[in-house]
Amino acid sequence: MRTDGKRFEAFLREFEPTIAALGKAAVARLRKRLPSADVMIYDNYNFLVAGFSPDGRASNAVLSVALGARGAKRCFLQGAALSDPHHILRGCVARNIRLTSAKTSTDPRSPC
Numbered sequence: 001m002r003t004d005g006k007r008f009e010a011f012l013r014e015f016e017p018t019i020a021a022l023g024k025a026a027v028a029r030l031r032k033r034l035p036s037a038d039v040m041i042y043d044n045y046n047f048l049v050a051g052f053s054p055d056g057r058a059s060n061a062v063l064s065v066a067l068g069a070r071g072a073k074r075c076f077l078q079g080a081a082l083s084d085p086h087h088i089l090r091g092c093v094a095r096n097i098r099l100t101s102a103k104t105s106t107d108p109r110s111p112c
Contacts, residue, residue, distance in 0.1 A: 008041045011048045015067055022072040022099045023048065026065040072099040
C-alpha cells in the first residue's frame, strides 16, 4: 500500500478537530479493510480526499473519504451500480454516506 501519512496528517491540521477525527478514523478503517489498496491523498477543490485504488490510479479508485468544512463522507465512486435497499446512499452517480461520528466510521456494524 502506498500512502503519504505525513502529508495526510498535515492536511488534517487544517480542519476543525471533530472533522479531522472523522476523516482519520474513516481512513484508518478502510486501510484495515483494504490492506493492499493504494491510498491517494489529494486536494480536490474544496475537499481533502483519501482515494482507495487497486493500482494507484485515481481513475481506478473504488471509494474515497472526502473531508470538507461541513463534515466527512464516505464516497462510492461507482455508487449508481450499488444496491441500496435501506436507502442510505446519497447522490446519483458517485454516491456517499455522511459520517456523523468517529464511532460510526469504526463501528463493525456500520454498512461502510
